[in-house]
Amino acid sequence: MSGFDHDPIVEMKDIAKHFGPVIALNGVSFDVRPGECHCLLGDNGAGKSTFIKTMSGVHKPTRGEILFEGCQMNFDSPRDAMEAGIATVYQDLAMIPLMSVTRNFWMGREPVRKIGPMKFMDFAKANQTTMDEMRKMGINLRSPDQAVGTLSGGERQTVAIARAVYFGAKVLILDEPTSALGVRQTANVLATIDKVRKTGIGIVFITHNVRHALAVGDRFTVLNRGKTLGTAQRGQITPEELQDMMAGGQEMVALEGSLGGTV
Amino acid sequence: MAESGQGAATALAKDERVKEISGLRKALIRPELGAIVGTIAVFVFFVAFAGDSGMFNAQGVLNWSIVSAQFMIIAVGACMLMIAGEFDLSVGSMIGFAGMSIAIISVTLQWPVWIAILLTLALCVAIGALNGFIVVRTGLPSFIVTLAFLFILRGFTIFFPQLIERQTIIGGIDDAAEGDWLAPVFGGKIGGWIFDWLAEMEMIAVFERGTREGEPIVNGIPMLIVWALVLVAVAHVVLTRTQFGNWVFASGGDAQAARYVGVPVNRVKILMFMFTAFCAFVFATCQVMEFGSAGADRGLLKEFEAIIAVVIGGALLTGGYGSVIGAALGALIFGVVQQGLFFAGVESSLFRVFLGVILLFAVILNTYIRRIITGER
Ligand SMILES: Nc1ncnc2c1ncn2[C@@H]1O[C@H](COP(=O)(O)OP(=O)(O)O)[C@@H](O)[C@H]1O
């Protein structure tokens, strides 16, 4: 797709991450280009979350280098990565259920009007923008004061995605956005991913569901026990091959045989 | 791709199984609800049962207003801190400590009262910052850290006056404060002319005999009440209307989520510990100026009363949700009930029973409201 005539926005080379004695990542290379959806697949505990956290400045890699738009980068905090244009929707969502949609949407980047030493939040602007951005993503909020806790899982994902897009993300990292959702909400989130990709943002889509990955992915990288098993392009790999790579090969084939190929 | 295209088409369709929340119910889902209902109930009750006891004449109103204002000052600090996700159990000890500090500096050391007040302010806020610093650095529950300071501060508050003066009460602060420029900011009264005028219009009572014959019985609004109202107003505006307020909610709602998006959670929490300490300082200074003395047992149990007022005001013990106005109403309920029982001639120990009961009710109501908001079951 369109992404392939561009240089990568982010390039991760031979990343390793150790937590004390635990080797969570052991030499992973990965890149994402504008307008593509690069899926990162892997079973639970494969190191997917750890990997994207090194990309978004939460963890410092033990080894390896990160290039952002061709330059070597050393993010000290999630804030640095965010400022550079790497937005992340974490697996645990990073939304605060008790706070309103508007307060969540603007959290950490509130629009302010200064009166003396006081920085007042510009609620008129904040509410209006929130409603507009959510509508663009296909969600009509009842009210911007609505607590995020009252939204469905899919809608919460969409708030997080809309927030990232609005604040000018160049790369959007989604950590298992569909793992806790039902069929219809999953479809909505996948549609949103497709919409965002078309605006030229590079997307890193993490999942352990092969069908979800194949629905929107342009490229697929599989992680297994902290290592990559290579990157494949859309159309060059079958769902069965992806599934096998995720499970680390042999066992899955045997298991699938016994279950009649339904996994 | 067909799957996702279809998804987009259905995304706009309303989910018919989500019940529309009625306007009334939505209006009810606000943190102050319980406190508003409680305030009305308490006033109706005492107007009915103690209406003719003098509780609602000028002096009676002043009486429960002062008690309410005291609760309010410490409740405001506890409220902001609780919304930011932390507790401070050292508030009561801090009150005793601050009062004693003012007394020792101004009476024992004979330094000017304004210096005593300012030094004590600096000391209190620094201890608040230390509390906060230890909590965010160690990641220990603030319950434990501030419990330690509850004992440490109370211990010093008893130890120093015994060491220096061989007693646990130091008096004479009123004499020392004579002519001081800062002391009236805590111990003075304002708006005396309003009461002179009211007395002239025969709307409030005047002294019938004695040296103050002809003067109104109530001759001004104590600065204590002014402090309470100003603190409530400022804290309410900061919490609900400013960027910093959003950070307070976020820090208490989910510190990790807030950090991910760049909210300086540690700074917010430490500042709230400092603010709580500041409120305890204001309480102590007003009290010392009113009594003219400092006692080592002042402020006992105040931390719990503050927390109860905040919870009645609708704040969640788990942080991230609450209201300063609610906490202020909680404090008002306290003041009115405590003094109302006195006016109604009820045994004052029953006030504690009331506190316990209303605390239970408030927590149960809050849990219910929280479930409605977050959609948890
Ligand atoms: N902060 C941490 N400290 C120690 N071990 C960790 C930490 N984060 C992740 N791990 C370990 O790293 C491995 C990979 O975890 P993770 O990246 O969360 O996997 P995934 O997201 O693919 O399910 C796991 O074995 C996990 O226990």
Ligand SMILES: [Mg+2]
């Ligand atoms: Mg994960």
